[in-house]
Amino acid sequence: MSQAQSSSANSADQLQRFSFDNTDIRGEITHLNASYRAVMTRHQYPKVIAVELGQLMAATALLSASLKFAGRLTLQVRLPGNVSLLQAETSDKGELRAIARYDAGLAEQELSFDNGQLVITIEPEQGQKYQGITAIDGGNIAAAMENYFEQSEQLASRFWLECDGDNAAGFMLQKMPAMDSSDADAWNRLTQLADTIKPEELLLLNNEVLLHRLYHDEAIRIYQPSELKFFCTCSKARLATALTQLGYDELDDILKQSGKIDVSCEFCQQHYSFDRPQVDALFPQRNPH
Numbered sequence: 600m601s602q603a604q605s606s607s608a609n610s611a612d613q614l615q616r617f618s619f620d621n622t623d624i625r626g627e628i629t630h631l632n633a634s635y636r637a638v639m640t641r642h643q644y645p646k647v648i649a650v651e652l653g654q655l656m657a658a659t660a661l662l663s664a665s666l667k668f669a670g671r672l673t674l675q676v677r678l679p680g681n682v683s684l685l686q687a688e689t690s691d692k693g694e695l696r697a698i699a700r701y702d703a704g705l706a707e708q709e710l711s712f713d714n715g716q717l718v719i720t721i722e723p724e725q726g727q728k729y730q731g732i733t734a735i736d737g738g739n740i741a742a743a744m745e746n747y748f749e750q751s752e753q754l755a756s757r758f759w760l761e762c763d764g765d766n767a768a769g770f771m772l773q774k775m776p777a778m779d780s781s782d783a784d785a786w787n788r789l790t791q792l793a794d795t796i797k798p799e800e801l802l803l804l805n806n807e808v809l810l811h812r813l814y815h816d817e818a819i820r821i822y823q824p825s826e827l828k829f830f831c832t833c834s835k836a837r838l839a840t841a842l843t844q845l846g847y848d849e850l851d852d853i854l855k856q857s858g859k860i861d862v863s864c865e866f867c868q869q870h871y872s873f874d875r876p877q878v879d880a881l882f883p884q885r886n887p888h
């Protein structure tokens with residue numbers, strides 16, 4: 600990687616890992632620019648939802664490095680109020696997508712995180728699905744992530760998540776378990792320094808500048824970044840599978856009324872159309888010929 604590329608690091612959608620020598624502490628920084636805007640251009644979310652969804656996408660990107668196998672990781676914030684769901688997904692290839700469900704009347708109220716749940720689902724392409732659920736009691740997405748790691752993984756973790764409605768960024772520090780550390784005070788010192796990050800610094804500074812500003816007295820090791828991008832996994836075949844859940848009679852009614860069935864992917868708004876022969880083909884038992 601050339602110097603010019605690395606100095607403009609935060610214009611790219613990427614995840615970058617770092618670690619501190621002689622400690623058991625590692626960290627990650629993510630920037631979501633084009634991938635965040637790809638989600639926002641497909642939906643007209645109220646600002647409060649757009650900002651929270653950006654933070655959730657950043658949290659998801661930070662967790663994507665933990666996918667060591669082919670598969671998907673989904674983060675959901677489930678809430679009892681007007682905003683019922685914030686969801687962001689990533690794959691081992693760094694592909695991101697996100698969606699929110701909310702009452703149209705919500706407008707621009709404050710979003711409450713009381714009595715919610717944070718749900719982390721990991722779906723390997725091969726093998727067992729894993730799901731972890733942690734209660735959310737106030738706070739924000741970063742606090743919910745920290746609780747999740749404390750309770751489910753017994754890992755001390757800190758998250759700093761920012762979104763200004765145009766870009767999203769995340770910063771994470773994590774203390775790895777059961778490693779000998781010659782620097783007992785490191786966790787307090789490194790997290791206190793990270794607490795001084797201003798939102799605009801996390802959003803706008805490139806990683807090396809930010810890490811130097813925070814940790815110029817530390818022996819820090821910065822690894823090659825990996826790319827992130829918006830990508831939707833929808834396909835006509837997947838939408839067809841979803842349509843069959845409605846049952847033949849309901850699809851038949853729609854076909855009688857309008858001659859075709861129009862559906863859009865709720866994530867990316869890609870449009871798919873099914874005519875009668877295509878619907879009939881979904882129910883082979885009904886059409887033995």
Ligand SMILES: [Zn+2]
Nearest residue numbers: 831833864867
């Ligand atoms: Zn889609």
